[in-house]
Amino acid sequence: MVSACTLIRTERGRFDEVASRIKQIPEVKKSFPVFGRYDVVADLEAKDHNKLNDVVFKLSRMGGVVFTETLIELETEGD
Amino acid sequence: MLNACALLKIVPTRAEPILAAVIEMPSVKKAYFCYGRFDIVVFIEAEDYKSVREISKKINLIEGVRSTETLVEA
Numbered sequence: 001m002v003s004a005c006t007l008i009r010t011e012r013g014r015f016d017e018v019a020s021r022i023k024q025i026p027e028v029k030k031s032f033p034v035f036g037r038y039d040v041v042a043d044l045e046a047k048d049h050n051k052l053n054d055v056v057f058k059l060s061r062m063g064g065v066v067f068t069e070t071l072i073e074l075e076t077e078g079d
Numbered sequence: 080m081l082n083a084c085a086l087l088k089i090v091p092t093r094a095e096p097i098l099a100a101v102i103e104m105p106s107v108k109k110a111y112f113c114y115g116r117f118d119i120v121v122f123i124e125a126e127d128y129k130s131v132r133e134i135s136k137k138i139n140l141i142e143g144v145r146s147t148e149t150l151v152e153a
Binding site for chain 2: 005069073
């Protein structure tokens with residue numbers, strides 16, 4: 001299981017739409033619009049890195065999404 | 080419930096104790112080391128903006144935390 005946090009900037013005023021559309025992706029455990037330098041934050045969990053890449057790719061191509069920055073979990077040996 | 084995401088930059092030698100301290104906080108639902116511009120991602124669920132501010136302040140006080148960028152649910 002690999003976690004990641006994706007920070008998303010959307011077109012003006014579309015953060016609610018993007019936040020709710022993102023929720024339909026099963027790997028998106030939680031997504032919410034935010035104040036600050038980003039518009040939406042998504043908490044992702046995927047079974048492996050390949051699946052995570054697919055999800056991030058899908059997110060970045062969604063309507064209204066202008067920019068994404070993904071912080072991928074640094075797996076320690078314990079995981 | 081109010082969601083927030085805190086992105087931490089930390090002193091590498093203090094990594095383990097910082098993550099341990101953050102994970103202990105009751106309103107912290109998830110926290111892990113990460114690649115990229117930040118070192119630790121923290122997901123917080125709190126009552127209101129005031130408690131998010133309290134938690135953010137508490138995290139900032141942990142020795143070795145250089146900076147925190149807190150993104151609060153709009």
